[in-house]
Amino acid sequence: MTLAETELAREARQILRDRFGLDEFRSGQAAVIERLLAGKNVAAVFPTGGGKSLCYQLPSQMLSGTTVVVSPLIALMKDQCDALAARGIRAARLDSSLTEQEFRDAMRGIRDGSIRLLYVAPERFFNERFLASVGSLDVSLFAIDEAHCISQWGHNFRPDYLKLAELAGTLNADRILALTATATPAVLEDIRKAFAIERDDAIRTPFHRSNLHLKSTVVTAADHYETLRQRIESRPRGATLVYVSKQKTAETIAEQLSDDGIPATAYHAGMDAETRATIQQDFLASGDGIIVATIAFGMGIDKANIRYVYHYNPPKSLEAYAQEIGRAGRDGERSICELLLLPEDRVVLENFTYGDTPSRHSVGRMIDFCHGQPDEFFISHYKLSFETDIRILVVRTLLTYLELDGYLQATSPRYDSYKIHPLVTSRAILNNFDGERREFLAGLLGQLTKARKWFSLNTVTAAKALGQDRQRIVKAIDFMAAQNWIEVNVSDLVHGYRWKRRLEHPKVIADQYFEKVVGREQSEVSRLEDVFAIASAASCQSRLLAEHFGETMDAACGACSHCLGEGPHTIPAITHREIGDGVRTALAEVCRQYPDHFATARQRARFLCGLSSPQMIRSRLSRHASFGVCEQIPFADVLRQVERISPEL
Incomplete structure (x- = not known):
């Protein structure tokens, strides 16, 4: 039975007209919504501007619980919330731009059911206060925008996205919707596997737009x-x-x-x-x-x-x-x-692509650091990034590799530092409770350490002192903040892990993971080759683009540069350039001044090509007069030439 034949279909079309001011569904929308209302997990691959957002906005008004939408795009979340409000539909967003009051107002609306559509930035799922708040929600629909970020074959891989499938299980979501505009067949296969989406429930609309x-x-x-x-x-x-x-x-x-x-x-x-x-x-x-x-x-x-x-x-x-x-x-x-x-x-x-690839030495340092941790531990990704001189996204990627390979299991992240500013007196707070709850909160408030305006709270110490689970401490803080009794400021995010099995050969793992990041580097470089191939206009450009995304066009478009006889274009090769004596002298000098930052040829090549690293930024080397003097020379050429120079310079 199709959506057009069901009672739910009539209700959906009524909402489409009355709430969204539209007469008809666009291509693919009805098929996606039909499957969601039937309780299925669905993938929607629509071209940019194809109407993906309606596929979760409309069901959110029909399902009984909360629709949670994960999106990395703060601008999109804000614009969609504003547009929905203009239609009389309440929606909330939780991202890093919100004030404490805005966060409290949003959570209050979600709890009382007046807000049924919640947009969440991915990083919020590493916020223990947020997890404590949404853990009890009835999540009817869990929608993941930009779902291609889950795939290592995708152009914008985000390791945090790999954990969203597990999170959907934690939230007990009734159904899942994965949305993207840019999924190649290999990426779509990754999305389907991650979110248990049947092949018939992956809806792809035509990519090519003739206009x-x-x-x-x-x-x-x-x-x-x-x-x-x-x-x-x-x-x-x-x-x-x-x-x-x-x-x-x-x-x-x-x-x-x-x-x-x-x-x-x-x-x-x-x-x-x-x-x-x-x-x-x-x-x-x-x-x-x-x-x-x-x-x-x-x-x-x-x-x-x-x-x-x-x-x-x-x-x-x-x-x-x-x-x-x-x-x-x-x-x-x-x-x-x-x-x-x-x-x-x-x-x-x-060169931008090469900038993300750490040295083998740095990868080894990170693996050794993790190998030396106890059975359960917490680490700051940012501190680990600085200590190993690996960019933060790559640090997260390497830790994700350890998880996917069955070595580590991520546990709940936490904030080491809580600062609390009372908005009412302790007596006013405690008057709302009696018995054990009052005793617990009195003990918790007694753990606060006074500063000028803010009180400090060490949640780990407080949990031990009160003989309580730390999660109860966090939930109590969040509840008091939601009642406007306190204002909360958190910092020093650390991520928890436990070893599922120990590394027997850390050096072998480091070699394997270094090869992985180098392989991804080459994959990114090849993506650029695809762009230049289209630009050369050696064949129909629209057809080439459509084929990349798994679509076959029956005929050439008739409107691109190739079809109009303006191509093919000749793209001149880049002329090879040697590093001059002045650059060699400058490099030797900076290596003498900062020997710890230039232990490998890759680190030296990155400096010359203007590709910063965490330690370069901390040491202000990215402001050095010689930083980036070779930015117009291919990184591979610079690296090859630097490798010929003696490490001692």
């Missing part, structure tokens, strides 16, 4: 900006996005366009939240505004009439490319998406 006309042009450094300016001036005015890879480039290009009489605004993550919000709102309201932005712009931005998307610098993968061009032409009207390819940009993008 998007893909273009590419190979440029030189001398005519790069001029080509962009001419394109904007020669085409009819319309809302325009210009994507660049660096914050400085965004500011420079926006300024140049404005100076040339083409008003443009820069946007990047280095701006404060208020400025970014203002720029977004101005662009949404404009018919022909121009934004020059890094990838920080666009996630969750729903503007139907974007006519042009220019890539001034190439995206790092076809997945990123698909997401970015997918923001154009959501109204179905013709839109142009043009890549202005400067071949030298490949060096910068490839």
Whole structure:
């Protein structure tokens, strides 16, 4: 029986009209909602702008419990909450931008049932206060946005996402919905396995959109900006996005366009939240505004009439490319998406990829550190990152490998430091209780240590002193905060682990994991090769892009650069360059000053290519005059040349 034939279908369509102001479901939406209402786990692979959010927003109004949506996009959460509020649907979001009062108000609405749709940033699930709060919720639907982040084959792997399947079990979620716009067949298979989704319950809608006309042009450094300016001036005015890879480039290009009489605004993550919000709102309201932005712009931005998307610098993968061009032409009207390819940009993008790969020495230090821990232990990811000189995302990835391989099991994270500011007296709090609960809270309040404004609380010490489970301490703090009796500030997040089986050969494991991160490095470099292959326009560009995502087009698009006879383009190879004597001298000097930071050739090559590491940042080496002097030389070339230089320099 299909959704169109059921009583639930009639109710769903009524809600679609009355609450969302829509007459019909888009392609794939009805199939997804039908399966969810039948209690099935579902995957939805819709192109950017394909209407994924309705697939959980509408069921949230029909299911009895809470719909929890995990999304890494704070801007999306805020925009969707605001849009739902305008329709009379209450939704709450929990992310790092909320104040303590906003957090308390959200949790109160969820508990009393007035809020049935909850957006949560992934990091919240490592917040023991949050876990204590949602542990008793009736979770009818657990939705995971950007679900491709769970796959190591995906373009944006986030190790925390691998734990969401386990979390869904902890929350006793009745059904799961995994959503993404950019899943290759291999990534979709990973998503299905992680969330126990049957093959027939993976709904994929057509990827190709005929109104998007893909273009590419190979440029030189001398005519790069001029080509962009001419394109904007020669085409009819319309809302325009210009994507660049660096914050400085965004500011420079926006300024140049404005100076040339083409008003443009820069946007990047280095701006404060208020400025970014203002720029977004101005662009949404404009018919022909121009934004020059890094990838920080666009996630969750729903503007139907974007006519042009220019890539001034190439995206790092076809997945990123698909997401970015997918923001154009959501109204179905013709839109142009043009890549202005400067071949030298490949060096910068490839070097970004190499920046995440630690040395074998650093991986070994991390494995040895974990190997030396007791059967159960807590560690700070940030401290471990600094101690081993491995970027934080890679630290989390390596720890996840230890979990997936059956060595470690993650336990509940906790905050080592709690600071509490009373808003009422202890007597006023205790007057609400009697018996054992009053005695317990009196003992807990007695564990507070006074400072100027805030009281400090060591929850581990308090639990031992009171003979109570630490979780009860945390729940009591959260309850008092929810009643507006206290204000809470937490810090020093540490993650708990227990050994399931010990490492017998730590050095062998370190070798294996180093090979894994190097392999992922090569995978990321190959993704860039795919982008350059599309840009060369040697065949129909729309067909190549569709095939990457597992879709077969019956005919060429007829509108891309290749189909219009503008390709194929010749992309010149990067000229090999040698490191000069001046660079060698500067490197020798910095190695003498900071010998501990340059123990390996990879560390030295990273410094020369401007690829920072935790210890470089802490030592301010990223501000050194020689930092990044070789950023225009491929990392592999720099590494090869540095390896020929004596370690003693």
